[in-house]
Amino acid sequence: xxxxxxxxxxxxxxxxxxxxxxxxxxxxxxxPFALTWYVGMTNWAPQITIDWWKADFIGPLNYIRVIPxxxxxxxxxxTLLFSAVCVPVExxxxxxxxxxxxxxxxxxxxxxxxAIVPMMVVPAAGGYTFYLMFIKLGxxxxxxNLLGFxxxxxxxxxxxxxxxxxxxxxxxxxxxxxLIMSAALLGLPQDPINAAYVLGASRWHTFRTVVLPMLRRPxxxxxxxxxxxxxxxFDYPFMMTGxxxxxxxxxxxxxxYEAGFRYLRYGPTAAQSIVILLTMAIVGYYAxxxxxxxxxxx
Amino acid sequence: xxxRLENIINLIIKYIFGLGVIFFAxxxxxxxxxxxxxxxxxxxxTRVHWWPWNPTLLNFMVLFIPKETILDWGLVEAxxxxxxxxPHETATKxxxxxxxxxxxxxxxxxxxxxxxxxxxxRYKAGSDYLFLTFRMxxxxxxxMPIVIWFSTIHLLDSLPGMLLLYGLFPMPFVVxxxxxxxxxxxxxxxxxxxIDGATPPQVFTKVALPLVKGGLAVTALFIFILNWSDxxxxxxxxxxxxxxxPVQIGxxxxxxxxxxxxxxxxxxxxxxxxxxFGLAIQKYLVRGLTFGAIKx
Numbered sequence: 001x002x003x004x005x006x007x008x009x010x011x012x013x014x015x016x017x018x019x020x021x022x023x024x025x026x027x028x029x030x031x032p033f034a035l036t037w038y039v040g041m042t043n044w045a046p047q048i049t050i051d052w053w054k055a056d057f058i059g060p061l062n063y064i065r066v067i068p069x070x071x072x073x074x075x076x077x078x079t080l081l082f083s084a085v086c087v088p089v090e091x092x093x094x095x096x097x098x099x100x101x102x103x104x105x106x107x108x109x110x111x112x113x114x115a116i117v118p119m120m121v122v123p124a125a126g127g128y129t130f131y132l133m134f135i136k137l138g139x140x141x142x143x144x145n146l147l148g149f150x151x152x153x154x155x156x157x158x159x160x161x162x163x164x165x166x167x168x169x170x171x172x173x174x175x176x177x178x179l180i181m182s183a184a185l186l187g188l189p190q191d192p193i194n195a196a197y198v199l200g201a202s203r204w205h206t207f208r209t210v211v212l213p214m215l216r217r218p219x220x221x222x223x224x225x226x227x228x229x230x231x232x233x234f235d236y237p238f239m240m241t242g243x244x245x246x247x248x249x250x251x252x253x254x255x256x257y258e259a260g261f262r263y264l265r266y267g268p269t270a271a272q273s274i275v276i277l278l279t280m281a282i283v284g285y286y287a288x289x290x291x292x293x294x295x296x297x298x
Numbered sequence: 299x300x301x302r303l304e305n306i307i308n309l310i311i312k313y314i315f316g317l318g319v320i321f322f323a324x325x326x327x328x329x330x331x332x333x334x335x336x337x338x339x340x341x342x343x344t345r346v347h348w349w350p351w352n353p354t355l356l357n358f359m360v361l362f363i364p365k366e367t368i369l370d371w372g373l374v375e376a377x378x379x380x381x382x383x384x385p386h387e388t389a390t391k392x393x394x395x396x397x398x399x400x401x402x403x404x405x406x407x408x409x410x411x412x413x414x415x416x417x418x419x420r421y422k423a424g425s426d427y428l429f430l431t432f433r434m435x436x437x438x439x440x441x442m443p444i445v446i447w448f449s450t451i452h453l454l455d456s457l458p459g460m461l462l463l464y465g466l467f468p469m470p471f472v473v474x475x476x477x478x479x480x481x482x483x484x485x486x487x488x489x490x491x492x493i494d495g496a497t498p499p500q501v502f503t504k505v506a507l508p509l510v511k512g513g514l515a516v517t518a519l520f521i522f523i524l525n526w527s528d529x530x531x532x533x534x535x536x537x538x539x540x541x542x543x544p545v546q547i548g549x550x551x552x553x554x555x556x557x558x559x560x561x562x563x564x565x566x567x568x569x570x571x572x573x574x575f576g577l578a579i580q581k582y583l584v585r586g587l588t589f590g591a592i593k594x
Contacts, residue, residue, distance in 0.1 A: 008498070009498075011421075013417075017413040017416055017417035020409070021410050021413070021414040024406075024462070026471075028444060028447075028463065029432070029466065030567035031445060031447055032447035035450070036442060036443035036446060050314065052446060082310060097315060100311060100312055101312065104313055107313075107316065109469045111315075111319055111320070111581070114319055114323050114324065115323055116577075116580065116583065118326075119325065119568070119576070119583075120532070120573045121326075121572065121573070122544060122569050123544075124529040124544030124548070125544070125566075126545060128548075128561055129326045132330075135342070137342050137343065137344070137346060139325075139329060142346030142348070150555075152566050171322065171323075179583055179587070180414070180584055180587070182590055184583075184592065218592055222588075225588065228434045232437060234438065234530050239548065245311075252436065253436050253437075253438040253530070256438045256439060256535075257534065260442050266442075266446065270442055273440075273442040274437040276436060277435055280434055280436060280439070281434075284430070284431040284432075288434065291591045292429060294592065
């Protein structure tokens with residue numbers, strides 16, 4: 001009876017299907033998370049003791065210390081600034097490109113194919129290539145010299161290092177917006193647009209009052225996904241500047257990486273990780289709502 | 299007549315944008331290629347070399363062939379070759395690791411994720427929110443706990459540990475993508491099979507799975523690209539034994555500084571599969587990247 005009903009009964013079968021996922025999630029996400037709660041309340045560093053359970057318990061001290069940690073807070077601010085510049089620029093560029101490429105014309109398939117190539121480039125390789133392009137004797141300074149502007153010390157000065165990383169990010173992720181918005185434009189119902197034209201609306205007016213409102217959902221999804229992804233920014237600054245000069249391009253991911261894995265301050269880093277995880281979990285919870293609604297076809 | 303003129307202007311604008319796209323999208327890749335083909339002297343010349351003046355395949359050979367062999371063959375002179383001061387082994391290990399880990403991780407994620415996706419799609423079970431929110435978290439903050447856990451159970455810098463993580467991290471994509479493919483099957487198909495006397499597991503394996511074969515293939519390639527591109531997981535978990543290509547790219551440093559040519563050559567090796575697979579599933583990229591929310 002028992003085993004047979006396990007397979008026969010849909011209610012039980014559904015749980016069996018979920019079982020492997022639950023095991024993996026618990027083993028590689030939940031246990032470590034619980035462990036980190038504890039480690040975050042110790043002063044564990046491998047220099048002191050190699051086993052975390054022997055480290056001194058210091059209570060919520062690490063969590064309190066998060067507040068006045070300038071490096072940590074500045075890294076968060078910097079990351080948000082990266083997002084605030086990259087995401088709107090990528091969106092405008094990607095959307096513009098999608099709009100220009102709308103409709104059918106000779107060579108469109110080829111252009112679209114080329115346009116999405118940057119997205120397919122492994123970020124570590126891409127970041128490294130951009131490093132090579134921005135160095136003093138790289139092609140970008142070569143071009144600037146040809147045009148008579150003189151060299152710019154891109155990766156040596158904080159301001160320019162910022163610009164270089166932003167350009168690299170725009171290069172890689174504009175295609176993402178382009179793809180989503182192209183799909184959205186393609187799926188637009190033509191009737192309301194034609195109706196607006198028939199009623200004598202101008203191109204711009206039609207775009208603003210008819211097309212744009214219909215693009216709200218995909219726009220939201222594209223912006224949210226991009227914003228969340230850009231908060232994770234790591235590969236490009238890591239390969240291009242290593243966070244430098246000084247700490248001027250260090251993102252939050254790089255800050256945690258350096259504190260945890262270069263300076264081996266496990267206790268405080270564990271506490272900071274928990275803070276970031278909880279914050280982003282709350283942000284993520286609201287961020288995924290439009291995705292879910294779209295999937296349900298609402 | 300006026301309409302015709304407008305069409306022509308429109309077309310010209312499209313082609314101007316197209317040319318711009320070709321230039322901006324491809325120039326960095328062109329630069330990676332030229333650097334990979336340049337001999338050492340041309341890596342940082344006093345004046346920019348826009349193309350390799352003396353193209354060579356040496357950089358690619360050093361990736362695969364031990365430096366002693368290269369010296370024996372007399373391909374470079376030992377006296378002035380920074381390549382030969384390289385303290386590391388060849389990049390072959392990282393390439394093999396990348397292949398094993400990306401493929402293995404994809405299979406794990408696909409097996410576990412597809413089961414869960416089917417139960418989400420058909421039985422509306424579990425909290426699908428959880429998986430998506432997981433993807434919104436910065437990986438480094440998840441990795442800190444995992445490193446502590448893995449160091450406790452001795453899984454750091456090991457292939458099994460990395461396989462687990464490459465199965466875990468893309469899981470939200472698998473669950474949501476496969477779910478969107480399962481949702482595309484009309485429920486009547488399942489019901490018909492059940493009425494014919496099939497058990498729920500039989501419906502899953504014999505009816506539903508064959509119907510989403512294409513979706514499975516697309517998801518597999520998509521997840522492979524994600525795993526193959528990963529830097530941060532490999533960087534934190536591996537040190538020597540289980541390093542992957544993106545980590546190895548950063549390791550090409552000798553006494554004289556970065557070995558630009560080698561890094562670029564390995565970069566080319568790294569982007570070949572992602573470009574190939576990515577363009578192969580071009581039609582489904584939107585669906586993949588938006589977790590199935592926009593069908594594309």
